[in-house]
Amino acid sequence: DQQVKQNSPSLSVQEGRISILNCDYTNSMFDYFLWYKKYPAEGPTFLISISSIKDKNEDGRFTVFLNKSAKHLSLHIVPSQPGDSAVYFCAASKSGANNLFFGTGTRLTVIP
Amino acid sequence: DTGVSQNPRHKITKRGQNVTFRCDPISEHNRLYWYRQTLGQGPEFLTYFQNEAQLEKSRLLSDRFSAERPKGSFSTLEIQRTEQGDSAMYLCASSLSSRRNYGYTFGSGTRLTVV
Numbered sequence A: 001d002q003q004v005k006q007n008s009p010s011l012s013v014q015e016g017r018i019s020i021l022n023c024d025y026t027n028s029m030f031d032y033f034l035w036y037k038k039y040p041a042e043g044p045t046f047l048i049s050i051s052s053i054k055d056k057n058e059d060g061r062f063t064v065f066l067n068k069s070a071k072h073l074s075l076h077i078v079p080s081q082p083g084d085s086a087v088y089f090c091a092a093s094k095s096g097a098n099n100l101f102f103g104t105g106t107r108l109t110v111i112p
Numbered sequence B: 001d002t003g004v005s006q007n008p009r010h011k012i013t014k015r016g017q018n019v020t021f022r023c024d025p026i027s028e029h030n031r032l033y034w035y036r037q038t039l040g041q042g043p044e045f046l047t048y049f050q051n052e053a054q055l056e057k058s059r060l061l062s063d064r065f066s067a068e069r070p071k072g073s074f075s076t077l078e079i080q081r082t083e084q085g086d087s088a089m090y091l092c093a094s095s096l097s098s099r100r101n102y103g104y105t106f107g108s109g110t111r112l113t114v115v
Helices: none
Strands: A010-014 A019-025 A030-038 A045-051 A056-059 A062-067 A072-077 A086-094 A106-111 B005-007 B010-013 B019-024 B031-037 B044-050 B053-057 B065-068 B075-079 B088-095 B110-114
Touching: A010 A019, A019 A030, A019 A086, A019 A106, A030 A062, A045 A056, A045 A062, A045 A072, A072 A086, B005 B088, B010 B019, B019 B088, B019 B110, B031 B075, B044 B065, B075 B088
Parallel strands: A010 A106, B010 B110
Antiparallel strands: A019 A072, A030 A045, A030 A086, A056 A062, A062 A072, A086 A106, B005 B019, B019 B075, B031 B044, B031 B088, B044 B053, B065 B075, B088 B110
16 A cells, blocks of 8 residues: 555656656655655665645755645755756655655656 | 665575675664665665664564664664565665654665575
8 A cells, every 4th residue: 555656757857947746645644754865776865854734845956845635745846957867755754653654756857 | 974884785695595684874873774675666664773672563574584783783684585575675774763854864775686
């Protein structure tokens, strides 16, 4: 049972434009959400997170938006750079739980 | 600190053999996690340690799997009588219990291939 879903396996964006990566979840008990970036042959790297008490969190070129009523979050990268090309995983956790639930990832390609 | 270190990076083994992986977390991190990632999937939780205590195990962790974290430092994950379905990337991560908003720090993983 996939509780965190990333329905777009891949996304291509021109350098300098905005990249929008989407994530949906089914478990209303999730209260914390994270995005990880993964390069080939490396482990996932933490990128940005958001608590369910917020609807937006921004860190430089990266912004995460949370729509709790729709059980949807998105990661915006602007402007996109070729170095952003990687697989992006959305993850969620429940208060008091010790594990993360990951989506299947979206491969972002930023075209120079 | 060089981050989370995992060894070996790659392991090829014959079906039925036992394998052991090692993870060295960031030294001040008291929490350690093992995840497994198969092709086209996101990481899936296997088990979690706080210091030396193994506090949670996923149902994915069959009886053939065992993990230890002696003295709350490095951790080992052993798979006995490996099966082809065990072929995956095994990821270790660590964190500080008080810093939920900073996520985990993952290692580069051990890729297991069972032939």
